[in-house]
Amino acid sequence: MKFESRDLVVRYPGASQPALNGISMEVAGGCLYAVLGPNGSGKSTLMRSLMGVITPDSGGAYIDDREVHAWDRRELARAVGAVAQSETVSFPLTVREMVAMGRYPHLGPLSGEGDIDREAVATALSECDVTDLASRDVTTLSGGERQRVRIARALAQQPRALVLDEPTISLDVRHEMAILELLRRSADSGLTVIVVTHGLDLAARFCDSMMLLSRGKVAAEGTPAEVMTEETLATVYEWPLEVATDPVSGTPRVTPQRVSPASSRAVR
Amino acid sequence: MNRLTLAGFLIVTLLAAVLAGIRFGSHELTTAEVLAALTRGDVAMHRDIVLGLRVPRTLLGVMVGGGLALAGATFQALLRNPLAEPYILGVSGGASAGAVIVISLGWAGLGSWSLPLAAFAGALLAIVLVFRVATATGRAMDVRVLLLAGVVIAAFFSACIAFILSMSSARTVQNAVMWSMGSLRGASWQSVLLATVYTVPAAAVLIGLARPLNLMAIGEETANYLGADVEGVKRTALVIAALITAAGVAVAGVIGFVGLVVPHGVRLLIGSDHRALLPLSFLGGAAFLTLADLIARLALRPGEIPIGVITAFVGVPIFLVLLRRSMGPSLGGT
Numbered sequence: 001m002k003f004e005s006r007d008l009v010v011r012y013p014g015a016s017q018p019a020l021n022g023i024s025m026e027v028a029g030g031c032l033y034a035v036l037g038p039n040g041s042g043k044s045t046l047m048r049s050l051m052g053v054i055t056p057d058s059g060g061a062y063i064d065d066r067e068v069h070a071w072d073r074r075e076l077a078r079a080v081g082a083v084a085q086s087e088t089v090s091f092p093l094t095v096r097e098m099v100a101m102g103r104y105p106h107l108g109p110l111s112g113e114g115d116i117d118r119e120a121v122a123t124a125l126s127e128c129d130v131t132d133l134a135s136r137d138v139t140t141l142s143g144g145e146r147q148r149v150r151i152a153r154a155l156a157q158q159p160r161a162l163v164l165d166e167p168t169i170s171l172d173v174r175h176e177m178a179i180l181e182l183l184r185r186s187a188d189s190g191l192t193v194i195v196v197t198h199g200l201d202l203a204a205r206f207c208d209s210m211m212l213l214s215r216g217k218v219a220a221e222g223t224p225a226e227v228m229t230e231e232t233l234a235t236v237y238e239w240p241l242e243v244a245t246d247p248v249s250g251t252p253r254v255t256p257q258r259v260s261p262a263s264s265r266a267v268r
Numbered sequence: 269m270n271r272l273t274l275a276g277f278l279i280v281t282l283l284a285a286v287l288a289g290i291r292f293g294s295h296e297l298t299t300a301e302v303l304a305a306l307t308r309g310d311v312a313m314h315r316d317i318v319l320g321l322r323v324p325r326t327l328l329g330v331m332v333g334g335g336l337a338l339a340g341a342t343f344q345a346l347l348r349n350p351l352a353e354p355y356i357l358g359v360s361g362g363a364s365a366g367a368v369i370v371i372s373l374g375w376a377g378l379g380s381w382s383l384p385l386a387a388f389a390g391a392l393l394a395i396v397l398v399f400r401v402a403t404a405t406g407r408a409m410d411v412r413v414l415l416l417a418g419v420v421i422a423a424f425f426s427a428c429i430a431f432i433l434s435m436s437s438a439r440t441v442q443n444a445v446m447w448s449m450g451s452l453r454g455a456s457w458q459s460v461l462l463a464t465v466y467t468v469p470a471a472a473v474l475i476g477l478a479r480p481l482n483l484m485a486i487g488e489e490t491a492n493y494l495g496a497d498v499e500g501v502k503r504t505a506l507v508i509a510a511l512i513t514a515a516g517v518a519v520a521g522v523i524g525f526v527g528l529v530v531p532h533g534v535r536l537l538i539g540s541d542h543r544a545l546l547p548l549s550f551l552g553g554a555a556f557l558t559l560a561d562l563i564a565r566l567a568l569r570p571g572e573i574p575i576g577v578i579t580a581f582v583g584v585p586i587f588l589v590l591l592r593r594s595m596g597p598s599l600g601g602t
Contacts, residue, residue: 053492077495087487090348091540101483105495109479157494 001079001161001192003027003050007059010045010216019045021216022059027194029160032187034203035196036227037213038237043196044085046213047165050194051082063161077105081154085165085196089138095149096134099124102156120156127182128152129175143170151179161192168199180206204228204251212236228252269537271544278551282330285558289326290318292562294570325455329558331463332452332516333526335471337553339516340527341534341546342474342509343395345481346502347402349414350532350590354513355524357414358394358421363510363517364448365425365432366390372436384466387514390425395510397421415591450523450576452561459519466515470508471550477505478542485540523576525583526553532586 003026010020020042027033035043048054050061052068061068063080071079081102089098102124103117125131128148133141138149151167162183168176176199184206187193197203203210204224212220212227214236220227230243239256246253291302295317305311305318336354343352343359354360370386401417429448474481480501483491488498516523530552531545538544560578567573 048489051493053489073492073497074495077493080493082493084487084489084493087490088348089486090350091344091485091535093486093540097539097541098486101486101494104479104483107479109476153494 001029001064002062003161003163003192003194004062004065005046005050005059006062008046008049008056008061009058010042010049010054011057018057018216020049020056023213023216023218024059025211025218025221027192029192030187030190031209032183032193032207033195034207034210035194035213036198036200036203036210037219041213041236042216043213044165045216047082047163047194047196051080051163052076074105077157077159079159080161080163081157081159082163083150083154083165083167085169087150089146091139093138094134095130095136095138095141096121096125098138098149099130099152099156102153105157120158124152124155127155129178144172144175147171148175148179151182159191161194162186163194165196166198167195168197168202176202200228200233200254201246201252204253205246205249224252228254271538271548274534274537274548275551278548278555282551282555282558285555285562286326286330289329289558289562290322292566293317293322294565294572321455324457324460325452325561326558327460328452328455328463328519329561330554331460331467332520332523333530333557333560334550334554335463335467335512335516336523336526337530337549337556338471338474338527338546339509339512340553341531341542341549342481342505343527344531345485345542346505346509347414348485348487350535351415351528351587353525353527354391354509354516355422355522356528356587357398357418358425359391359398359510359513360517360522360524361422361425362390362392362394363387363514364390364522365428366393366514367518368429368432372432381462384462384515384518387518388511391510391514391517392507394421394425395506399506448522449574450521450579451564451572451574452520452557453572454519463515463519467512470512470515473508474505474512475543475546475550477501478546481505481542481546482540485542521576523557523579525579525587526557528590529579529583529586530556532590 005023005025008020008023009018011018023046035046037043045054049056050068052061052071055069063071100113100117100121103113103120106117107113125134128151130145130148130152133145133149138146141149147167147170151164154162154164168179171179180202183193183195195207207224209221209223210227211218212232219236220232228243230241233243233254234241240259241254241256243252243254245251291299297314297317301311301314302318305314309315309319340353343354343357344350364387366386366389367383370383398417398421402414480491480496483494483496484498484501492498531549534545534548534552538548561575563578564573564575
């Protein structure tokens with residue numbers, strides 16, 4: 001699937017600066033695309049705009065050349081699995097029930113879950129390594145476990161694209177790598193995968209191309225090697241850092257520098 | 269617990285409660301006399317008591333209790349908050365203000381068709397206000413914001429009622445007091461019919477929305493991503509839940525906490541899948557209010573306790589436990 005935004009401008013009421021200020025991008029099928037940037041740079045707003053949850057003030061978001069609001073919500077949910085940054089579960093709900101919600105767009109108004117649906121749920125559970133948790137109450141899980149359950153729910157949608165807002169947040173090394181490998185495999189099998197993340201180094205290792213956002217504008221876009229230069233990153237993140245090539249992976253690796261206590265207070 | 273087991277248990281409890289509601293009352297009749305009144309009806313006084321009072325009163329309890337519990341479960345899903353309930357949110361207060369206005373203007377007696385509509389208008393106004401206030405703060409799902417909004421809206425409507433009553437005749441005042449206390453005393457076949465005509469179709473619509481409500485209960489953004497028509501579901505469910513509440517208030521006044529206690533209990537036993545939660549809450553609410561009314565009638569015989577007293581005695585402790593849990597230890601420092 002092809003995701004596209006054209007000159008997207010989003011302004012939140014009461015904010016002096018627009019959250020997104022003229023973002024144009026295009027992500028083709030089979031691409032693993034990372035959206036990076038400091039806190040408040042507009043990453044989540046961009047994701048919500050691409051998914052049509054936010055209506056932009058001007059410009060537009062397009063999925064397969066169709067304006068995102070022109071999509072029927074259920075049809076869109078069959079095509080794209082999206083996971084928001086956070087959600088609050090205030091009621092007891094088992095992991096299996098939670099993941100089975102991914103089947104909602106595939107079910108008719110009265111039809112129950114069939115074999116295909118149960119199989120999709122089982123596959124999603126095992127791909128995210130949460131099969132053992134299937135009967136557990138979601139509210140009792142750790143942050144990382146819950147995160148994997150939510151990704152499993154998106155996989156249960158059996159989508160042709162994934163849009164994930166900080167999917168590996170609060171995951172340990174093993175599960176973070178496992179999820180990223182899963183996303184890489186998904187992209188290799190033809191899915192479009194868009195990931196909002198703070199993990200520069202891992203994004204460099206896994207993604208095909210990336211966008212660096214700064215205050216609602218595109219600071220840089222391209223391959224990891226093109227985007228992750230010392231000058232660009234230091235300017236965008238407002239912190240001195242060094243970029244080296246990782247001897248193991250051969251991709252850019254960022255080392256933020258220590259600064260004296262006085263100037264670190266000044267930045268805060 | 270298994271859903272079917274719970275359904276069976278609730279149906280048996282409801283039937284037992286209904287039978288007990290018909291068998292017992294402030295007037296002492298023997299089982300034989302009750303049966304005779306139901307079948308032959310040859311003793312006019314017994315027939316009037318059983319068929320004219322007890323049966324409609326019991327059936328009204330079923331409708332109102334079921335409706336309130338269902339409305340509570342729906343508000344909870346929409347607001348993602350186990351404390352949301354028609355009474356706490358001020359929706360019942362809005363409905364009673366609407367009812368009192370119509371009565372004081374002399375447009376309606378108890379059981380008239382215009383009464384539920386006026387109550388509906390009040391209920392709708394209340395839920396829209398609460399929702400607006402809670403969303404405008406940008407922290408719609410914050411328990412404190414929601415509860416405060418509900419309390420303030422309820423206070424506003426009770427001030428409206430007090431104002432109207434202070435301008436009204438004594439008879440209206442007496443009539444209107446029932447709305448603030450809550451009672452099934454005014455039950456008649458007409459009020460049963462009225463409650464049923466509004467409650468049953470509304471309940472069917474809400475139960476039909478069970479699946480999207482499942483998604484809404486984990487967040488609107490996520491529900492959107494999973495293909496739910498968030499705005500449509502929200503609007504429909506809010507309006508219908510307000511309608512059910514209004515129908516209950518119009519015939520039985522403000523009865524609190526049914527919509528809190530019952531869905532909470534059902535959720536503890538079978539989890540939060542609304543496909544089961546909603547119908548079972550209806551059954552549970554029906555049984556709960558019928559039993560509460562039985563206690564209301566029998567405990568201080570020949571006097572009567574307002575039914576809202578009993579539901580509050582059960583509901584308030586549960587509310588406090590839930591409040592404590594939803595505020596959580598994380599708030600310790602703030």
